[in-house]
Amino acid sequence: MIRIKINNIFIEVPDGTMLLKAAEQLGIEIPTLCYLKDFIPSSSCMVCVVEDKYSGKFLPACSALAQTGMIIETDNDEVKKLRKNAVELLLSEHVGDCEAPCKRACPAHTNIPAINRFLAKGDFKNAAKILHKTKHGCAECAAPCEKVCRRKNIDAAVSIMQLQEFIFSQKDFKEIPSSSKSQRIAKLKFNSSYGKMRDNEKPEFLKEPENANARTEPKEIQSGFTADEAVAEAKRCLHCDCRKADICKLRLLAEKFEACQRIFELTERNDVSKIIYPENVIYEPQKCIKCGICIQITEKTEEIAFTFIGRGFKVKIGVPFTDKISKALRKTAKECVDSCPTGALAFYKS
Amino acid sequence: MIENTEHIIQQIVSQYGTSKDKAIPVLQAVQKEFNYLPDDVLKKVCDLTGISYSRIIGVSTFYSQFRFIPAGKHLIKVCVGTACHVKGAMQVYDAFSRYLKLNPEHDTDKDGLFTLKQVACLGCCTIAPAVQIDEVTYGKVGQNDIAEILNNFLSKATEKYVEQKSWIRNSKLQGEIRLGLGSCCIASGSEDVREALMDGLKATGIHTQVKQVSCVGMCHQVPLLEVKDKNDSVTFYSKVAPQDVKNILLKHFEPANFVDKLKNNLFQKLDRLYLDNQVSSPDKCYLDVSEKPVQDFMKKQVHIATELKGVLNPIDIDEYKQKGGFEALQKCLDEYSPEEIIEMIKQSGLRGRGGAGFPTGEKWEAVYNRQSNIKYIICNGDEGDPGAFMDRMLLESFPYRIIEGMTIAAYATGATKGYFYIRAEYRLAVKRIREALAECEKHGFIGDNILNSKTSLQIEIFEGAGAFVCGEETALIASMEGKRGMPHMRPPFPAQQGFNGYPTLVNNVETFANISWIIRNGANAFNKIGTSSGKGTKVFALAGKIARGGLIEVPMGITIREIVEEIGGGIQGNKKFKAVQIGGPSGGCIPASLAETPVDYQFLNEIGAMMGSGGLVVLDETDCVIDIAKYFLSFTQNQSCGKCVYCRVGTKHILNILEKISSGKANMDDLKKLAELSFQVKKGSMCGLGKSAPNPVITTLKYFMEEYEAHISGTCPAKKCKELIMYSINEKCIGCTRCAQYCPSGAIEFNPYEKHNIDIEKCIKCDICKQVCPNEAVEKI
Structure with missing residues (x-):
């Protein structure tokens, strides 16, 4: 058995125990990012770093083994700073939007790409569920969503306004309860964004949308999109949002x-x-x-x-x-x- | 696939076997055959070996030796090691690139004749800047020498390959001539001198022995010829040229018979008559060893790892035996138990010479204490530090001593299988070790039942494939297992779970080179040398702006000033001593003001540097410390394995900030950020590479803050950083037009007999005009 001290508490663990496990036994939580149970720890993110006051070394808790005499501190200021910097270094090379520009621009923070994905599948009901939150509808809005739509860099913005109108116009719209899932998740303040789309990136963005054509115009301007037109237009969405935005x-x-x-x-x-x-x-x-x-x-x-x-x-x-x-x-x-x-x-x- | 191709691959695979850990040797053999690694060939290798596609790509893209696009017929390797860097290696690289009309996307010229590549360090620091084309090394390359070098190479390449004559020892011969033939000696022309010697001996009929000897260490004097005449009196000749050889011979030896004598006299006179300028007097090269510089160079040195340097023929096993070789091994096998040997090594205070300085005895004990039927021993010769060539010299010069040390360690730890891990660039070292291993096997010093004892040790060579991080022992082992050379957290230490999961002892070349001396002379004799925290000696590769560079072995505790001023003879060309860079990319810059610092583990750590493996590059006032820091960071950044975020991304940001500083675009906030990030990378990285990578920045920030501040305000005091300087021609210009002739970018108009001018818009700041100006009329402002 090996006796070490973690945050001033002594603990005995069998030889070959990782610090992360030892801390867990004491109910001490160490944040992790690249660590996943049952896998060989890669120790690449360094988010689980802890300090061993005995040797003066900073160690990744996911792969450092408990050694006799260790005096581990899991959350002193230096450790916290190292964790934060590690995440910041990872973010410095991270290119991608957490949330799509349209969603961020929307005053009601509507998850427009998710709506588009349902629309594209012809699943109007689920699309409506997400939109339901937007009580007042989009009629009054100046459509900042379309102004920031990245598809604009390629040909023209997705007709987000008309798509929303299409959903509102569905006769059973009022009866559909709003999506409970999106309400449960607290809005995250952190947002990664990468700025302007480059010319050479356009083909990359066009890999996802099924519709590479120019903006769909409704045949009957007065009555808005038909179901087919709505599906076609929704298929133009580039899906700039991260599909794991809430769980990343x-x-x-x-x-x-x-x-x-x-x-x-x-x-x-x-x-x-x-x-x-x-x-x-x-x-x-x-x-x-x-x-x-x-x-x-x-x-x-x-x-x-x-x-x-x-x-x-x-x-x-x-x-x-x-x-x-x-x-x-x-x-x-x-x-x-x-x-x-x-x-x-x-x-x-x- | 062409049938022939398939056949070749089959042959390679059957030679190395199909096990996964043979991935690297197989890839090396494949590349040697096809000159790069084509996709279909790689797939075939996978099919034949059972190595997965993913693994072969993962491994082959990790090591910089492997290419995925065809290379030219010949490979030009421009050394960008530290010593070469401070002597303008990048300018040489750019000059080759311009000459061959290459661009960043294409490293091969359009005829497919030459491929240009930067390499980490060729280990020829004393003849910097060095360039290697295939197997031929050129030293002291100038920007204007490109055409000449390529022509010379091509003419050599077409010559018929001459089988190297074997030099036979013959005790009846009178006197002997000793000639150092290390890689750098050869690069300085020793091979040509040797040929001239052989021709001269043939022509004169003189019967004497020409002996290739281990590195003398006086790299600043090579080619160095030592003549021992029949009366055993010794004369040294330095910087010998092939045309000097004949006269030197005649001065010391009598031609064989009367006719030869006459013939020679006659020819000599004729030579004098017609070729006056080509025949030189032997006195020109005469080097008086009692002369002060030579005395100084040698005086403070203590030779343990380099014992008998310049005397031993590297591959002559009989001579090694005659001079006390393998006595230590015999003694160990006959008289000492493994415990006693380990105790002796512990007593001696020997610490690992690879960089970190872990006590050697303790490491041996850890391996000894593990219960296991199989144990391995590895000699770490993956010397990758730019600016270091100690391991190469030791391997080339003293192969038997290292093998002896290894065999003793194997006996003491119980290892039965050994490996030499040597950088693939070190061709001569690999060749000598291979020859030496064969000799040892023949004489029973390795193999089964060594010297009729119960101890057995088989030794193989593993050639590294170009990854600095493989100097770290866990990464080294990963690469030997045929994986990407990524380190892992220790524990488990190699002593517990090493190569293939078995207890493994990994020691540096120099560490092994010390062992036999310690056994022969006793632990106390070794312990007496050095300081309290560092016992014995350390071999350094002394290079840079020093008058006398070379390979030196000094007792621990010697001061930096003693090394630079006494051994090295101070700075070249009346410049001011600014700093020494010690320990390569893991070490730091020590300012001249701290020159009294004793060189040992503890003192160097205290001032923020590190012993490292032994690179010692001297800087003068024309070297910019930001440039040096940037140089090392671009090296470590490029060599990072990419495992942990602090090293992979952190070093990139450090380098970015340094680049911003050297281009004059940084502000004080950037400096603050640089310092903070450097400390974070030091703390947060996983292995030694990342943990020590910021040292060059941290030490320069500590000792040369004013230079950083100067860059922020837009000036480079050393006038080195390209973005902060301009070239201009002053009133001293005599209108000779040389600058205009050499300017590669047409920035200087041809204007005979008048003062020339540089068009700043066109100037690429390559420095050629300044180098060719006969009247110091080009200046940097």
């Missing part, structure tokens, strides 16, 4: 630590890229924190597994020999998406 561990930690994305700024941000995998999975490498959990998952069962490619700052996660993408993620899509701590791997038609 990076965002939740950024919120918790009050991190600032701009404290460390790279001279040039990376280009947005979107890779579509089978089983409805979208991979956005610029949101990846390189923890390698997906590598560990796919290595076990997939014909073609993820791997680290390159080294150092330029390292990325991908599949070998590009022509094999279709063979990856066949069995493990759900596990990978659920385990990915950020929005890098997500189901894009959710």
